Structure formats: C-alpha cells, structure tokens
Amino acid sequence: MTEPASAGALDRRFALSARGTTARTEVLAGVTTFLTMAYIVLVNPSILGQAGMPVASVAAATCLAAAFASILMGFVANVPLALAPGMGLNAYFSFTVVQGMGVPWPVALGCVLISGIVFLILTLVGIRQMIVAAIPAYLFAAVAGGIGLFIGFIGLKNAGIVVGSPATVVALGNLHQPGPLLALFGLLLIAVLSAWRVKGAMLIGIVATTLVAWLFGQVKAGSDPYSITAIAGTAFKLDLGGVLGFGGSKGLGLFEILFVFLFVDLFDNIGTLVAVTKRAGLMDPDGNIPGLKRILITDAVSTMFGAFCGTSTVTSYVESAAGVQAGGRTGLTAVVTGLLFLATMLVAPYAQLVPLAATAPALILVGGLMMAPLVEVAWEDPDVAIPAFLTVAMIPLTFSIANGLAFGITAHALLKLLRGKAVKSDWLLMILAAMFVARFAWLASA
Template sequence: MEAGLLERHFKLSERGTSVRTEVLAGVTTFLAMAYIVVVNPAILGQAGMPVAAVAAATCFAAAFASILMGLVANVPLALAPGMGLNAYFSFTVVQQMGVPWPVALACVFLSGVAFLILTLTGIRQLIVAAIPPHLFAAIAGGIGLFIGFIGLKEAGIIVANPATLVSLGSLAAPGPALALFGLAVIGTLSVRNVRAAVLIGILLTTLAAGLAGQIATPDQPYSIDAITGTAFKLDFAGLIGGLGSTGFGLVEIIFVLLFVDVFDNVGTLVAVTRRAGLMDAAGRIPGLNRILAADAVAAMVGALAGTTTVTSYVESAAGVQAGGRTGLAAVVTGLLFFATIFVAPYAQLVPLAATAPALIVVGGLMLRPLADISWDDPQVAIPAFLTVAMIPLSFSIANGLAFGIAAHAGLKLAKGQASRADWFLFTLAALFVARFVWMSAA
C-alpha cells in the first residue's frame, strides 16, 4: 500500500501515529511473542504431532490472523496459538482423554465456528455477563500456574514422587541445569526491559544445549513443506464417530476451547485497547464484533493449518507501548511471522530444556489478574481458589472451570442472592455437576 492508502485505511493521522511508528510497534510486538514459534511445537509435539509441521503451522496461523485483524478491525492486536489451550490440547485432551490429535484439531475448528456464531448472534455477551470478574481472573491465574507447572515438569526441576506426588529433581542433571540457565537469562533480560527476553533466552539455552551435546539430531526434514504433516489433517469422521461412545467428552472439549478463548479475548482486548486509548467514553471497544469475528475465523484457519486455538496476545501491549495505535502494527507483526515460516521447521532442534524456562516465565506473568481478587471475601475467594488450584493440580482447565462456576453458583444460593437473571449461570453450574456425576459413574 502507498502512504496515502495506508493513511486512509488505517486512519493514522486520526489516531495520532505514523507509518514509521506503526512499523516499529509491529516489530516490537513480534519480538515479544516470537517465542511461540518454538514453544508451541514443543508442547504439541508431546501430543504426537510432527514438530516441524507444527512450527510452520504456528507461523502461518499467526501471520494470517494478525494480518486479518489489522486489515479488518484496525487494532494493534496480534494473534497466535494461545498458551494454556495448547497445553490443554496436549496433556488433557490427547494424553489423558486419549483423543487422537486429528480429532482434537476438528474440535478446535468447531470451537472457532461456535465462537463466530456466538459473536454474530450476540450470545457471547450472555456468557461473559454470567461469569463474575473474579472468576475471569482466577481462570487466567490458574492457566498461568498450569503452564508454569508444565515448564517445571518438562525441565526436570519437578519430578514425580510416589510418597509426595511431586518433589524436587536433581538440579545437577543436564536438563534442569540448562533450564535454570535459561530462566536466569530470561529473568535478567526481563528486568532490563528487553522486549525479546523470552526469545533470546530460548536461543541462548539452545546454544548451550548444543555445546553440551544435549540436542538430538531430528530425522524430520528442514523444509517449509513440513507443514503438510498437519495441514488439513482434521478428522471430522473420527469426531462424528466418537460422539456415539464419548460424546460428552468431545462436547466438553469444544466447550472448554470456546469458553477459554472467549475469556482470553475479552481480557486481552480490554487490556490492549485501554492502553492504546481506543475505548470510548463509556468504556466500550469500537468495532468489537469485527475484532471477535476476525479472531473466530483465525481459530478455524489455524486448526486447518494444524495448530491449536489462535487467540489475541497480551504481548500486543508491548507494541502499543512503542506507539502502535492502528491495525498497521498488527499487519507488520503478521508479515514478520510469515517470513519466519521459512525457518520454522528448525524449531525441532530446540530441546525441552530451552522451552521450559519460557513456560515458567510466561506462566508466572499470567498470575497478574489474581491481584484483582478480593481474597478477604469468602464468596469470592472460595470459588477463585478452587479454580486456581484445580487447573494445575488436576491438569485440566475444564476441572478448574467446573469447580469455580459450581462453587460460585452454590454460594450465591447459600447467601440467598439467586435471581432470574442468573439462569444461565445456574444452567452452567448444573451441567458441570452433571459432568462430575457422569465421570464418577463412568
């Protein structure tokens, strides 16, 4: 686009920015979230998915989604496969529930379809209104602990123990030692406000692992063609066939993917648009439906490419801090992700010891919303604690949602605060209770 066309489409002058500022913002956002190119394949690889293919799919999905968001919604919001949902996909859906990853990808696609329908019909607002802010915060914090715990486990810093369930691993072993090195690098760079701290930490730890002889030579090809290993591998036939025997479980998967995606987007949108000064006087986000519709389409395209739910990234705030105010910043971020697709298959060289510190740090940063919870109010604290605790301890976002929402509804009844306006909340709670009864009888 020429300068005049950029001005007209993105309304640069109206928002007090320039092409140069938007390009800088887009680069800043890319550096802040580029770690997903190696972290996402490391997580999904444990679901049996080819790592090189997932890396290429991650880049393609992030590129498509960010460019779409920038062009359609004109907000400086970049997208990529979401942290937390990728862990839920690998460790809960595939490993615990035994769902083949192609069937699980079909669930991701359908959750995107459902998100689009809810957005276009306005039902999304009903879901958001039924859940109190403290459970939003607790879900985010619980997912943060989940991601951090996975990082500690994959690093070998925390290991299984038959007496105490978990205990401290041998820190002198190569894996834990490399992970601690990476954690120190990321921590040091982070406190010095280096935007690409996580990415640099991963790269330096990978280099250290190579020097220590801890990198296994992969047998998968280093080629952009690797994306064919996951692209269009969704198994809808398997999904439909599975509905007869494990229908409740598959519906639950789609529900959790949808539910968390809705919460992720609302929280991220509020944080980023508020910082960018894009909210109106009433605290509303202009063009909200276009933003959410773009996100839903991105989730579907990401699933077709072969990765988990694509969602808005709070790291976009780094670009906003650098001056980003329009969708041009998101387009720049998307173009950089597209360029990265040509080297993405090399992500399979990155060992778990290098990605584990990223999980620990990102998980820790996700605990910020817990500060907004009124922990001295039992009606708030009890559901919030159950949500935060059950997600990592049961290795399931679904269990955390179930405990938190059921507890919130139960305490509302106990206090005599139930009203007709809460019908959707109590419907959700009843479904979650039925889920526990079904699981106990199975």
C-alpha cells in the same frame, strides 16, 4: 526525515493521522510485538509435539496461523492486536485432551475447528454477550491465574526441575542433570533480560539456551532436510468424522473439550482486548471497545484457519501491549507482526532442534506473568475467594482447565443459591453449574 510515499495510502487505509501515529511508528511497534511473542514459534511445537504431532509441521503451522490471524485483524478491525496459537489452550490440547482423554490429535483439531465455528455463530447472533454477563469478572482473573500455574508447572516438569514422587506426589528433580541445569540457565537469562526490559527476552533466552545445549552435546541434529513444505504433516489433517463419531462418555468428553476451547478463548480474548485497547486509548468513555464484533469474528475465523493448518486455538496475545507501548495505535502494527511471522516460516521447521530444557523457562515465566490478574480478586470476601481459589487450584492440580472452571462456576452458583442471593438474571449461570454437576456425576458413574 520525511515519510515514504506509500505513507499516504497507509494513512488513509489505517487512519494513522486520526489516531496520532505514523507509518514508521506502526512498523516499529509491529516489530516490537513480534519480538515479544515470537517465542510461540518454539514453545507451541514443543507442547503440541508431546501430543504426537510432528514438531516441524506444528512450527510451520504456528507461523502461518499467526501471520494470517494478525494480518486479518489489522485489515478487518484496524486494531494493534496480534494473534497466535494461545498458551494454556495448547497445553489443554496436548496434556488433557490427547494424553489424558486419549483423543487422537487429528480429532482434537476437529474439536478446535468446531469451537471456532460455534464461537463465530455466538458472535453473529449476540449470545456472546449473554455468556460474558453470566460469569462474574473475578472468575476470569482466577482462570487466568490457574492457567498460569498450569503452564508454569508444565515448564518445571519439562525442565526436570520438578519430578514425580510416590511419597509426596511431586518433588525436586536432580539439579545436577544437564536438562535442569540448562533450564535454570535459561530461566535466569530470560528473567534478567526481562528485568532490563529487553525486547524479545524470551526468544533470546530460548535461542541462547539451545546454543548452550548444542555446545555441550545435548542436542542431536535431525537427519530430515529443511523444507517449507513441512506444514503438510499437519495441514488439513483434522478428523471431523472422528469428532462426530463420539458417543457415550466420549460424547460428554466432546462437550467438555468444546466448552473449554470456546470458554477460555472467549474470555482470554475479552481480557486481552480490554487490556490492549485501554492502553492504546481506543476504548470509549463508557468502557466499550469500538468494532468489538469485527474483532471477535476475526478471532473465530483465525481459530478455524489454525485448525486447518494444524495447530490449537488461535487467540489474541496480551504481548500486543508491548507494541502499543512502543506507539502502535492501528491495525498496521498487527499487519507488520503478521508479515514477520510469515517470514519466520522459512526457518520454522528447525524448531524440532530446540530441546524442552530451552523452552521450559519460557513456559515458567509466561506462567508467572499470567498470575497478574489475581490481584483483581477480592480475597477477603469468602463469596469470592472460595470459588476463585478452587478455580486456581484445580486447574494445575488436576491438569485440567475444565475441572477448574467446573469447580469455580459451581461453587459460585451454590453460594449464591444457599445465601439467597440468586436472582432471575442468574439463570444462565445456574444452567452452566447444573451442567458441570451432571458432568461430575456422569464421570463418577463411567
């Protein structure tokens, strides 16, 4: 079968022939990537909704932000990398920033915008490379694992499988209740589909669990009529004035929020880039990623756009590797994924009808998948194992990515100092550790 007439223009624009692919292959790869990450349209609103944000609005904002970011990545950087609001950062936004610190969600969106601007500036002036070089690679893996436990714990809590206990802090919930039963059904279904390598397993599981919930009367249809204009509930609602008005302990909290948004987005993006470009054969022999600056600029601009739409930090998705596995090698894959997210806006507001018990299994399994980088940690080496463990443990146990980062980086820096292994090039690492120590001292006296 011959390629369509438009294939020639696509070939020239995306260098399809040069990368050994075709327009048909790229389209199929884009669909595959979309199916593996479309769950975010349902999961992101359920998480940000717990911050008091309108669920239907967040669903529409999620689709628009993912569409814009993926299409921009395809055209600007020409890599098969799709983007959407990041898992982990949305949980930090909702549970730590809004619920834990008491920051109103419009102000939190303002923090997301500022972090995107700072990220863009750091990329343009080259400071990004300095920050990446200052943090040991094993801590990247530990942060990913800690966020995985964080997300999984939130899923178990939302499902009612794990509940609070005054005697033991947490305990097993009542599995006879409809919520936990629905979540366990969804967990089993997604796990089986994933084991069979079914594309879109998480999305299928969420939809199927929602249908079962409807059949058993666990979902109440909303009275609000459908409208694509639902995005107006969050679009341009960010409050920069509220961000700039922070003072005292709130000012320190602002720094912490910006640091976590920036740090996690930066290293999550780097980790995803390495994984996807390596699998796609786009990495050069020296381990460098061609067009890295364009990729990072796109990521920063996408985060800023997402903040204006009304969603948490937008970042690259490791699920893009599924599209690469299906043959995607160019930005056309990302463009197709983005167009599918744009089309999904037509039904996005109905995400408010999806119960927490239906999205909880996806959180649990996404958390499990995020544990994979922990194999990169040299657990037999105390110099590595102790900071890594503190990072992994403190993120879920304190419900704060910031605390995990603080303990991990500080422990790493102190071990280097006390063992006499610190060198002149560690100056930035030591500054970061000192800032974290100051943060703990400030919080203790507040």
